[in-house]
Amino acid sequence: xxxxxxxxxxxxxxxxxxxxxxxxxxxxxxxxxxxxxxxxxxxxxxxxxxxxxxxxxxxxxxxxxxxxxxxxxxxxxxxxxxxxxxxxxxxxxxxxxxxxxxxxxxxxxxxxxxxxxxxxxxxxxxxxxxxxxxxxxxxxxxxxxxxxxxxxxxxxxxxxxxxxxxxxxxxxxxxxxxxxxxxxxxxxxxxxxxxxxxxxxxxxxxxxxxxxxxxxxxxxxxxxxxxxxxxxxxxxxxxxxxxxxxxxxxxxxxxxxxxxxxxxxxxxxxxxxxxxxxxxxxxxxxxxxxxxxxxxxxx
Amino acid sequence: xxxxxxxxxxxxxxxxxxxxxxxxxxxxxxxxxxxxxxxxxxxxxxxxxxxxxxxxxxxxxxxxxxxxxxxxxxxxxxxxxxxxxxxxxxxxxxxxxxxxxxxxxxxxxxxxxxxxxxxxxxxxxxxxxxxxxxxxxxxxxxxxxxxxxxxxxxxxxxxxxxxxxxxxxxxxxxxxxxxxxxxxxxxxxxxxxxxxxxxxxxxxxxxxxxxxxxxxxxxxxxxxxxxxxxxxxxxxxxxxxxxxxxxxxxxxxxxxxxxxxxxxxxxxxxxxxxxxxxxxxxxxxxx
Amino acid sequence: xxxxxxxxxxxxxxxxxxxxxxxxxxxxxxxxxxxxxxxxxxxxxxxxxxxxxxxxxxxxxxxxxxxxxxxxxxxxxxxxxxxxxxxxxxxxxxxxxxxxxxxxxxxxxxxxxxxxxxxxxxxxxxxxxxxxxxxxxxxxxxxxxxxxxxxxxxxxxxxxxxxxxxxxxxxxxxxxxxxxxxxxxxxxxxxxxxxxxxxxxxxxxxxxxxxxxxxxxxxxxxxxxxxxxxxxxxxxxxxxxxxxxxxxxxxxxxxxxxxxxxxxxxxxxxxxxxx
Numbered sequence: 001x002x003x004x005x006x007x008x009x010x011x012x013x014x015x016x017x018x019x020x021x022x023x024x025x026x027x028x029x030x031x032x033x034x035x036x037x038x039x040x041x042x043x044x045x046x047x048x049x050x051x052x053x054x055x056x057x058x059x060x061x062x063x064x065x066x067x068x069x070x071x072x073x074x075x076x077x078x079x080x081x082x083x084x085x086x087x088x089x090x091x092x093x094x095x096x097x098x099x100x101x102x103x104x105x106x107x108x109x110x111x112x113x114x115x116x117x118x119x120x121x122x123x124x125x126x127x128x129x130x131x132x133x134x135x136x137x138x139x140x141x142x143x144x145x146x147x148x149x150x151x152x153x154x155x156x157x158x159x160x161x162x163x164x165x166x167x168x169x170x171x172x173x174x175x176x177x178x179x180x181x182x183x184x185x186x187x188x189x190x191x192x193x194x195x196x197x198x199x200x201x202x203x204x205x206x207x208x209x210x211x212x213x214x215x216x217x218x219x220x221x222x223x224x225x226x227x228x229x230x231x232x233x234x235x236x237x238x239x240x241x242x243x244x245x246x247x248x249x250x251x252x253x254x255x256x257x258x259x260x261x262x263x264x265x266x267x268x269x270x271x272x273x274x275x276x277x278x279x280x281x282x283x284x285x286x287x288x289x290x291x292x293x294x295x296x297x298x299x
Numbered sequence: 300x301x302x303x304x305x306x307x308x309x310x311x312x313x314x315x316x317x318x319x320x321x322x323x324x325x326x327x328x329x330x331x332x333x334x335x336x337x338x339x340x341x342x343x344x345x346x347x348x349x350x351x352x353x354x355x356x357x358x359x360x361x362x363x364x365x366x367x368x369x370x371x372x373x374x375x376x377x378x379x380x381x382x383x384x385x386x387x388x389x390x391x392x393x394x395x396x397x398x399x400x401x402x403x404x405x406x407x408x409x410x411x412x413x414x415x416x417x418x419x420x421x422x423x424x425x426x427x428x429x430x431x432x433x434x435x436x437x438x439x440x441x442x443x444x445x446x447x448x449x450x451x452x453x454x455x456x457x458x459x460x461x462x463x464x465x466x467x468x469x470x471x472x473x474x475x476x477x478x479x480x481x482x483x484x485x486x487x488x489x490x491x492x493x494x495x496x497x498x499x500x501x502x503x504x505x506x507x508x509x510x511x512x513x514x515x516x517x518x519x520x521x522x523x524x525x526x527x528x529x530x531x532x533x534x535x536x537x538x539x540x541x542x543x544x545x546x547x548x549x550x551x552x553x554x555x556x557x558x559x560x561x562x563x564x565x566x567x568x569x570x571x572x573x574x575x576x577x578x579x580x581x582x583x584x585x586x
Numbered sequence: 587x588x589x590x591x592x593x594x595x596x597x598x599x600x601x602x603x604x605x606x607x608x609x610x611x612x613x614x615x616x617x618x619x620x621x622x623x624x625x626x627x628x629x630x631x632x633x634x635x636x637x638x639x640x641x642x643x644x645x646x647x648x649x650x651x652x653x654x655x656x657x658x659x660x661x662x663x664x665x666x667x668x669x670x671x672x673x674x675x676x677x678x679x680x681x682x683x684x685x686x687x688x689x690x691x692x693x694x695x696x697x698x699x700x701x702x703x704x705x706x707x708x709x710x711x712x713x714x715x716x717x718x719x720x721x722x723x724x725x726x727x728x729x730x731x732x733x734x735x736x737x738x739x740x741x742x743x744x745x746x747x748x749x750x751x752x753x754x755x756x757x758x759x760x761x762x763x764x765x766x767x768x769x770x771x772x773x774x775x776x777x778x779x780x781x782x783x784x785x786x787x788x789x790x791x792x793x794x795x796x797x798x799x800x801x802x803x804x805x806x807x808x809x810x811x812x813x814x815x816x817x818x819x820x821x822x823x824x825x826x827x828x829x830x831x832x833x834x835x836x837x838x839x840x841x842x843x844x845x846x847x848x849x850x851x852x853x854x855x856x857x858x859x860x861x
Contacts, residue, residue, distance in 0.1 A: 018479075019389075019478075019479040019482060020394055020478075020479075022386050023386045023387070023389045023390035023393070023394055024390060024394065025386065026382065026383045026384075026385070026386025026387045026389075026390060027386065027387045027390040027391065027395070027404060029383055029387075030383065030387045030404065030407060030408065030411075030449065030453070031403065031404060031407045033407075033411065033446055033449070034407045034410050034411055036426070037414065037418075037419075037422050040422055040425050040426050041418070041421075041422065044425050090321070091321045091324055091325060092321075092325075093321075094317050094318045094320075094321035094322075095318070095321040095322050095324075095325045097318055098318040098319065098321065098322045099322070101318075103665065103666070103667045103668075104667065105667055114329060115329075116570070117333070117567070118329060118332065118333075120503055120504075120507075120563075120566050120567065120570050121332065121336075121507075121563060121566075122506075122507025122508070122509070122536060122562055122563070122566060123507070123509070123510075124507065124509045124536045124539050124540055124543070124559075124562075125336065125507070125539065125559045125562065125563060127539075127540070127543055128539060128543045128546075128555055128556070128559055129332065129335060129336070131543050131546040132335075132339075132546060132552060132556075133335065159328055159332075162325065162328070166325070178665075179700060179702060179704045180704060180706065181665065182662055182665065182698075182700060182704075183700065183704045183706075183765070184706075184716065185662060185665065185693060186660060186662055186693055186697065186698035186699075186700075186769065187693070187694075187697075187716055187717030187768065187769070187772065188690045188691070188692075188693040188694030188717055188772060189690065189716070189717065189720070190307055190308070190310070190311040190314075190690055190720075191311060191314065191315065192310055192311055192314035192315075193307075193311075193719075193720055195314075197706075197716060197719065198706055198716070201706075201707065201708065202707060216413055219415070220413075220414075220415025220416065220417070220418075221415075222415065222416060222417040222509075222510040223509045223510055223536075223540065227540075227543055227544070250415060250417050250510075253417045253418075253420075253421065254417055254510060254513075257417075257420070257421055257424065257514055258513070258514050262424070262425070262429045263429075270421070271421060271425070274415075274417070274418050274421050277415055277418065278413075278414055278415065278418050281413045281414065281415055282409075282410045282413045282414065284413070285409050285410070285412060285413030286406060286409055286410070286413070289409050307720055308688065
């Protein structure tokens with residue numbers, strides 16, 4: 001009996017080990033990749049952090065003078081993100097409410113699949129639309145010489161993150177069971193009160209997750225912003241003037257990484273900005289997953 | 300007291316109005332985007348446009364080599380990502396009993412998803428192009444794109460694996476199958492659709508990416524079919540980028556719209572296949 | 587205390603003379619009412635009059651359209667996809683659609699409790715507050731209303747010391763009584779109950795039954811049930827529905843001893859219906 005079993009099991013043992021080792025290696029590689037990326041960024045941003053007189057946290061950026069202040073870019077990123085948020089969040093949330101409260105599942109399906117199409121449009125194409133239309137419209141409306149300003153980038157970015165936010169927010173709202181709506185409505189509440197007192201408290205985590213994920217997208221978006229923001233490495237004056245040209249971290253990277261010499265302080269300053277960006281977006285995404293998972297735990 | 304009621308009604312009306320207005324805004328943005336891309340793109344696109352090489356820095360001629368370059372770079376990325384994604388998903392599903400490790404693995408995948416695409420480009424530039432001294436190379440572009448779509452593919456595969464009913468495993472184990480056999484006979488066949496769906500979605504994302512490959516894998520003009528791993532190619536997204544920067548030239552703009560429509564149709568093809576895959580397998584599952 | 591939602595000349599009655607006045611208005615009048623889901627006809631040509639206070643049971647096998655009928659009475663069924671209806675319905679003397687300037691006014695005078703207890707994930711007190719919050723009552727009035735309603739629902743003794751604890755910590759039976767109390771905060775003239783005891787243990791069911799009987803002395807209660815024994819215990823008036831039609835209706839004694847229809851008799855004695 002044992003003679004019958006043992007040769008088979010030895011073979012199986014080898015096969016099992018093979019598969020197991022392969023899986024373990026893949027998983028280790030996946031984790032390693034993240035580590036290597038982060039370490040590479042940290043090491044390469046070392047030179048600018050330890051170099052002297054670079055004015056790293058100042059407001060001037062001028063590679064010719066060896067001054068690399070990242071503040072204008074960080075400010076630009078946040079400013080553009082704020083404009084995009086102001087456009088995308090209210091519109092997205094109200095539309096999500098409309099879609100989830102509608103009685104027609106056909107309309108819902110249609111809208112959801114169109115949103116998927118929108119989310120699939122590459123960012124460079126959004127950039128092209130910005131260059132070909134938005135840019136000129138903004139210039140005409142505000143009577144500017146060029147429409148390549150922070151506002152244009154913000155609007156374009158708002159349009160780009162709208163599908164992401166809208167779909168996820170709608171999922172969160174629709175996940176609240178129908179009976180809560182019916183019970184709240186039976187108490188004679190208006191629709192906005194039903195949403196405010198019965199639906200929103202339960203969908204809050206999901207909506208927050210959707211918002212954070214969209215913020216992360218907005219911060220990391222490169223191509224479209226780069227084409228329409230005007231690339232001016234200065235703080236706008238006055239500070240919150242959306243009609244001046246600006247620069248975000250990503251647009252700066254997109255413009256200058258190709259031009260700077262590898263190993264130079266200039267390059268290192270760019271990598272440093274990229275590191276700032278990565279830290280923010282990873283934090284946002286992990287936070288958003290925390291919220292989204294908590295939503296599931298609740299329901 | 301009646302005043303209170305009127306206020307409520309007013310809020311309700313405003314609320315409903317805002318919801319409708321938002322929907323209208325969304326729909327009109329949507330129609331504008333799709334309408335302009337299609338209207339302007341169809342003007343420019345033709346069989347000749349697709350199959351002739353670019354001339355005069357893209358202003359005239361077609362997009363033949365860009366099309367080839369894009370396809371090459373993403374298909375190789377798909378081949379590169381497949382074994383790692385499958386292995387990682389299997390590990391998480393079948394071998395990882397440690398909750399902490401699962402958590403770390405998840406966070407790593409989320410982090411990969413969160414890293415902005417331009418950062419991938421910079422990483423590739425530092426790590427491959429300079430440290431490994433490959434120079435501008437399409438293959439490095441493929442590697443970077445494969446890292447970028449790794450979380451998409453892995454998570455999709457893993458989700459499909461998690462959906463395989465536990466009872467299958469238990470029955471197979473009760474029949475005396477080893478873990479490796481269970482994987483081969485049960486887990487893989489039952490979750491393969493998730494892998495393919497994830498791969499297709501990843502492809503549709505990768506083909507539209509510009510930022511990760513523009514420093515490391517592409518050259519704008521004078522590039523044909525690469526003869527080795529370390530040569531640049533030209534791709535549709537980077538081509539559109541160059542043309543968009545000359546947007547004042549109507550001829551360049553026209554070609555940019557043509558290339559955009561081609562790109563979107565390609566991306567749509569991949570995600571459409573993914574959708575088809577999902578729905579077909581769903582209906583099979585019901586039978 | 588009058589509630590702002592109360593319809594003029596239909597306020598909650600406190601004195602006998604007022605009561606006489608309101609008696610003239612019929613609680614529910616249904617004429618030639620049909621209801622559909624998509625193209626499926628759920629109810630056809632239903633006629634029904636309820637003039638009295640008391641407990642009316644809609645009795646019948648599952649799929650008879652009892653719940654659909656009930657859900658149309660406060661128009662909650664409008665929220666359901668593909669649901670439509672035709673015919674005239676008058677609630678409290680007013681047309682269901684034209685008579686109420688907006689639907690919330692109707693729903694405040696026609697309360698509803700569903701089959702599955704559904705408390706909102708907040709405290710017991712906040713649950714009770716849900717319908718009142720926007721009606722501009724003073725704090726003391728609100729408190730008093732909530733206490734009254736909880737007492738009416740025979741829940742006050744069990745929860746008075748822990749109004750701030752989460753409502754989900756209550757047992758299912760308590761949750762259902764909380765739902766009833768919540769509906770009562772608005773002092774509805776009609777209370778609709780959709781199989782309120784179906785998902786609850788027998789002991790709690792009995793508690794809810796006696797609660798329903800007590801409430802029936804003051805307001806009109808319409809309750810869906812397929813439980814014949816329950817109907818026998820609590821109903822003043824019984825409407826027997828089968829396959830989307832009213833087979834027979836009448837007082838409890840009529841329905842259980844002198845029923846005219848053979849179908850009613852078989853259903854009541856054998857719990858079986860072949861329509």
